[in-house]
Amino acid sequence: MNAPTTSTAHGTAAPASIAPAVQLTGVSKRFGGFTAIDDVTLTLRPGRIHGLLGRNGAGKTTLMHLITGQDFASQGDLRVFGEKPTENARVLQNICFIKESQRYPDDWQPKHVFRSAPWFFEHWDEEFAGQLIDEFRVPLNRRIKKLSRGQLSALGVIVGLASRAPLTFFDEPYLGLDAVARQLFYDRLLEDYAEHPRTVVLSTHLIDEVANLLEHVVVIDQGRILMDEDADVLRGSATTVVGPRTAVDAFVASREVLHRDGIGGLASVTVAGLGPADRAEAASAGLELAPVSLQQLIVRKTNVRETEFEQSA
Numbered sequence: 001m002n003a004p005t006t007s008t009a010h011g012t013a014a015p016a017s018i019a020p021a022v023q024l025t026g027v028s029k030r031f032g033g034f035t036a037i038d039d040v041t042l043t044l045r046p047g048r049i050h051g052l053l054g055r056n057g058a059g060k061t062t063l064m065h066l067i068t069g070q071d072f073a074s075q076g077d078l079r080v081f082g083e084k085p086t087e088n089a090r091v092l093q094n095i096c097f098i099k100e101s102q103r104y105p106d107d108w109q110p111k112h113v114f115r116s117a118p119w120f121f122e123h124w125d126e127e128f129a130g131q132l133i134d135e136f137r138v139p140l141n142r143r144i145k146k147l148s149r150g151q152l153s154a155l156g157v158i159v160g161l162a163s164r165a166p167l168t169f170f171d172e173p174y175l176g177l178d179a180v181a182r183q184l185f186y187d188r189l190l191e192d193y194a195e196h197p198r199t200v201v202l203s204t205h206l207i208d209e210v211a212n213l214l215e216h217v218v219v220i221d222q223g224r225i226l227m228d229e230d231a232d233v234l235r236g237s238a239t240t241v242v243g244p245r246t247a248v249d250a251f252v253a254s255r256e257v258l259h260r261d262g263i264g265g266l267a268s269v270t271v272a273g274l275g276p277a278d279r280a281e282a283a284s285a286g287l288e289l290a291p292v293s294l295q296q297l298i299v300r301k302t303n304v305r306e307t308e309f310e311q312s313a
């Protein structure tokens with residue numbers, strides 16, 4: 001029996017109904033005395049592109065290992081398509097996990113990877129894979145050990161895209177990819193996802209590069225979820241106010257300040273959520289309002305919440 005799936009208008013299998021694709025409740029992962037994932041409760045809804053973001057060592061890869069059944073949680077309940085993922089073929093056949101450190105048999109060439117992919121991924125699209133192989137210029141008959149770093153990354157990206165797995169993880173897939181190849185990856189992911197909706201989790205440090213792809217953002221730090229919000233809500237949740245310092249200070253005095261910057265008599269202050277009336281007030285005070293990039297927003301909100309966490313600890 002397969003994991004619950006349903007046909008979309010495009011005829012592609014996707015997780016059924018509105019049941020969560022992934023559901024974690026009070027999940028922790030400890031390595032000896034060190035807690036890498038700390039009491040995480042998180043839901044990933046199906047049919048969305050999620051960004052899993054966070055600083056080095058935050059716990060992103062560990063979390064993905066737990067969700068993809070490669071490791072056991074020390075505590076808590078973890079469900080993927082409603083079932084526990086570990087040692088569960090029904091769930092695992094619907095997951096594709098592309099990671100930078102992917103290992104292949106010593107004597108394998110890319111052609112062996114592409115030949116074996118359909119055994120693992122029931123929605124594998126050979127024609128799409130062929131198109132991507134040409135576009136990313138991956139040599140099919142060279143030993144994988146001899147591939148350049150970028151070619152190796154491209155191999156993973158092609159498998160991840162052409163697998164069309166209902167739940168696909170890309171853990172820092174861009175490492176080694178040049179700017180042209182990264183853009184190609186983003187373009188093909190978005191086009192293919194539009195035609196074949198599925199649940200995608202993208203872990204990356206290049207937040208602004210993927211900002212337009214992301215529908216939902218999860219930020220993790222020291223094993224805890226710092227942010228779990230729709231990207232659109234996040235985008236509209238802060239604005240930078242720029243102008244003469246005294247006017248800016250007066251305007252932000254009663255508002256939630258996320259970040260302050262400035263030089264000489266000029267100030268640039270990022271504040272949370274401005275409504276139409278606030279915007280009119282800023283305009284009449286001669287202040288400029290600038291949008292905040294997703295990356296800046298995440299960095300600023302993360303700093304504020306890290307401080308709150310530290311104070312409450």
Ligand SMILES: Nc1ncnc2c1ncn2[C@@H]1O[C@H](COP(=O)(O)OP(=O)(O)OP(=O)(O)O)[C@@H](O)[C@H]1O
Nearest residue numbers: 031034035036054055056057058059060061062063
């Ligand atoms: N097998 C392990 N044994 C001990 N500690 C581990 C193990 N695996 C991960 N850790 C620790 O858990 C923490 C989270 O690591 P993880 O690889 O999940 O971070 P990450 O967010 O993916 O980081 P990066 O962005 O640098 O790849 C780190 O402090 C790491 O050293």
